[in-house]
Amino acid sequence: MAGQDFGKALGMLLRPQLQQLPLAVIDEVIVRAGDYIDIGTPLFGGSVVPVTVKSLAFPS
Known part of the structure; x- marks a missing residue:
């Protein structure tokens, strides 16, 4: 997994x-x-995958 566009x-x-x-x-x-x-x-023949990023937040 990468943050830049070089996949x-x-x-x-x-x-x-x-x-x-x-x-x-x-x-x-x-x-x-x-x-x-x-x-x-994967969607569209495997060229696209949906990705969800979840961040947990805890009260301090």
Whole structure:
């Protein structure tokens, strides 16, 4: 998971090394320590996945 827009390039770099293993590269998602990430079912033939970032807030 990356905050910048380089998911496709990273996937193309890793694909030959992983051979037939499943690979998902998700980019343009900003997270902080303690965040929870939910990754949904792929859409549009697997080119898009819904991502939800959840931050827990506790009263101080």
